[in-house]
Amino acid sequence: MNKMIKVAIADDHKLFREGIRFLLDQMENIELMFEASNGEELIKGLETNKTDVVLMDLEMPVLDGIDTLKQIRPLYPEMGIIILTTYNDSKMVAYLMELGANSYLLKDTDPETVQRAIESVYREGYYFTREVSKAMLTGLKGNTRKKPVLKDNVVLTAREMEVLELICQEYTAKEIADKLFISHRTAEGHRRNLIEKLGVKNTAGLIVKAIKEGIITV
DSSP: OOOOEEEEOSSSSSSHHHHHHHHHHTTEEEEEEEESSSHHHHHHHHHHHOOOOEESSSSSSOOHHHHHHHHHHOOTSEEEEEEEOOOHHHHHHHHHHHHOSSSEEETTTOOHHHHHHHHHHHHOOOOOOOOHHHHHHHHTOOOSSSSOOOTTTTOHHHHHHHHHHHHHHOOHHHHHHHHHHHOOOHHHHHHHHHHHHOOOSHHHHHHHHHHHHTOOOO
16 A cells, blocks of 8 residues: 555543554554544544544543544545544444444554554445454344335345445455456445445445345345
């Protein structure tokens, strides 16, 4: 990967931010653009700093991570948002993925996983650890709210179903292209069509919707 991935951090604990800054400085192709101590500062910083991926805590003063996610997702639909928190709850994981988060990591995650998450979210639009995948599935299955209804007249082609199944198995776009003997551009086109048809925000949202609607059996 040649392009520098531009990253921002939002966390109210200065010591934790310093630790993340130190880790990011050791990673090739990753550049820290700015730091914020709360969601309001993050939103302001994003106005003047082009950012590819945000590492964001949930519990912050002034504007917490949930409300910040709700505000910045529609403003920056292509930007990756990684929740980095101590809060380990399956329903929270599922809820944040539905809101448009691209990944969910616990603060005791090892540096190698943080780097993989940043790179995967930048390239593929999502990153799920095994633990988070399990928690998300549990959270979605345990969701007692009324299931969202698919848009009227939504019909997925056989090829789109194949692509969706592979996305839910966490295949990358390149791996999907290779497996289905199609070009990377075509695979990307199918992914974009699926996002539009299912009315979700990103690739992570596709997985959430597919599981929640029972389109894909896990």
